[in-house]
Amino acid sequence: xxxxxxxxxxxxxxxxxxxxxxxxxxxxxxxxxxxxxxxxxxxxxxxxxxxxxxxxxxxxxxxxxxxxxxxxxxxxxxxxxxxxxxxxxxxxxxxxxxxxxxxxxxxxxxxxxxxxxxxxxxxxxxxxxxxxxxxxxxxxxxxxxxxxxxxxxxxxxxxxxxxxxxxxxxxxxxxxxxxxxxxxxxxxxxxxxxxxxxxxxxxxxxxxxxxxxxxxxxxxxxxxxxxxxxxxxxxxxxxxxxxxxxxxxxxxxxxxxxxxxxxxxxxxxxxxxxxxxxxxxxxxxxxxxxxxxxxxxxxxxxxxxxxxxxxxxxxxxxxxxxxxxxxxxxxxxxxxxxxxxxxxxxxxxxxxxxxxxxxxxxxxxxxxxxxxxxxxxxxxxxxxxxxxxxxxxxxxxxxxxxxxxxxxxxxxxxxxxxxxxxx
Numbered sequence: 099x100x101x102x103x104x105x106x107x108x109x110x111x112x113x114x115x116x117x118x119x120x121x122x123x124x125x126x127x128x129x130x131x132x133x134x135x136x137x138x139x140x141x142x143x144x145x146x147x148x149x150x151x152x153x154x155x156x157x158x159x160x161x162x163x164x165x166x167x168x169x170x171x172x173x174x175x176x177x178x179x180x181x182x183x184x185x186x187x188x189x190x191x192x193x194x195x196x197x198x199x200x201x202x203x204x205x206x207x208x209x210x211x212x213x214x215x216x217x218x219x220x221x222x223x224x225x226x227x228x229x230x231x232x233x234x235x236x237x238x239x240x241x242x243x244x245x246x247x248x249x250x251x252x253x254x255x256x257x258x259x260x261x262x263x264x265x266x267x268x269x270x271x272x273x274x275x276x277x278x279x280x281x282x283x284x285x286x287x288x289x290x291x292x293x294x295x296x297x298x299x300x301x302x303x304x305x306x307x308x309x310x311x312x313x314x315x316x317x318x319x320x321x322x323x324x325x326x327x328x329x330x331x332x333x334x335x336x337x338x339x340x341x342x343x344x345x346x347x348x349x350x351x352x353x354x355x356x357x358x359x360x361x362x363x364x365x366x367x368x369x370x371x372x373x374x375x376x377x378x379x380x381x382x383x384x385x386x387x388x389x390x391x392x393x394x395x396x397x398x399x400x401x402x403x404x405x406x407x408x409x410x411x412x413x414x415x416x417x418x419x420x421x422x423x424x425x426x427x428x429x430x431x432x433x434x435x436x437x438x439x440x441x442x443x444x445x446x447x448x449x450x451x452x453x454x455x456x457x458x459x460x461x462x463x464x465x466x467x468x469x470x471x472x473x474x475x476x477x478x479x480x481x482x483x484x485x486x487x488x489x490x491x492x493x494x495x496x497x498x499x500x501x502x503x504x505x506x507x508x509x510x511x512x513x514x515x516x517x518x519x520x521x
Contacts, residue, residue: 106349106374109165109264110367111356114144117363118153122162123471123513124364125371129157130196131356132167136176136183147186154190163193168206169218172199184209196241207236214238219266224250226257233261240264241352244271244334247409248346255347263347267340268366268394269354271331271405273299281329299329300421335394335402338387340373341380361428361457362397364515365469369393396426425520429466430454430496432514436503444488444503451484451503452510457496466518470511478506 110126112118118129154164188210195213197203198220216239224243239262281298306316369390376383400421436451468476482505483491494502
């Protein structure tokens with residue numbers, strides 16, 4: 099009997115409803131999210147129980163999936179409060195629950211028996227024997243630790259062939275082992291293992307050599323005049339190695355970044371969607387993958403690395419600064435095209451007009467790029483900007499959910515992203 103063709107899944111982060119919808123619009127098959135109490139995102143997380151239920155309903159209506167994160171390293175107070183939440187997840191019919199703690203797994207089996215259990219990367223699964231242990235315990239899918247190499251992925255799949263394997267393909271890397279870091283808790287009392295990390299690994303530090311016999315004599319150690327960022331890991335980007343990961347046994351490709359912007363989630367989802375959809379020979383695809391990698395460099399990042407995928411057991415840190423600034427600026431979200439009746443009501447001349455939610459400043463005369471969810475990138479010069487009353491304005495600035503109207507003499511997809519190249 100012929101095997102069904104493998105379906106490869108792109109999973110995107112969702113820190114709020116808007117980010118979730120943009121991720122799905124730009125090519126993600128599924129999203130992962132959670133409420134602050136039980137997921138590894140306490141801050142910059144706008145989901146409550148009602149929001150998760152609404153998001154699951156929205157995703158299912160358009161044929162997409164939602165995975166709920168319950169992946170904290172739980173204490174007794176969490177265990178006592180979890181049953182009611184897990185019952186709700188069961189009721190909402192989430193497509194999976196992502197868990198790292200054995201106690202939480204036990205509760206998930208009891209209180210949401212209809213929901214597949216996925217093992218979080220926080221559980222640090224890095225070998226086939228551990229993978230088999232979790233699979234025998236009823237785990238359907240494992241989000242492998244970022245420390246796993248390509249050869250190790252291949253062996254895990256060979257040893258436990260029925261186990262689904264998920265792997266982080268893009269996003270921030272932790273200087274600690276799969277996120278098990280104590281720095282945030284030590285410095286400010288916010289635990290990374292309870293989702294409240296303040297990312298002290300990204301801070302600038304001063305280092306000194308001290309002679310114990312002469313403690314008053316301090317010699318400062320610097321990477322350069324900008325300071326030292328010795329704990330600051332480079333960002334992971336595996337877009338050029340999608341085929342190798344497929345062949346090794348990965349079927350679900352995950353993007354990190356629930357705290358990132360709508361712009362980031364949209365662009366990265368679109369890039370990895372294109373990469374996953376590529377067909378043909380590796381040599382043919384190589385040129386396209388290099389283009390996609392180049393597009394990733396238009397985002398603010400910390401330089402890119404392949405992490406441990408090819409056995410690079412060396413430290414790959416961004417020492418000289420916390421991140422690399424991009425020469426592109428995200429300026430807005432294109433929400434919708436005005437109807438003819440709307441154009442007439444505010445007394446604008448005939449043409450194509452669009453509502454834009456402003457995130458940063460934009461000016462008449464700006465050359466901008468429009469990134470569409472499905473279509474090609476569009477480049478235009480912004481000749482006209484109007485307020486919502488149809489009055490011409492020369493500039494607009496972000497904040498307070500500000501909406502403006504722009505004239506674009508082309509058909510543009512809803513939920514397109516606008517950006518400007520900085521000179």
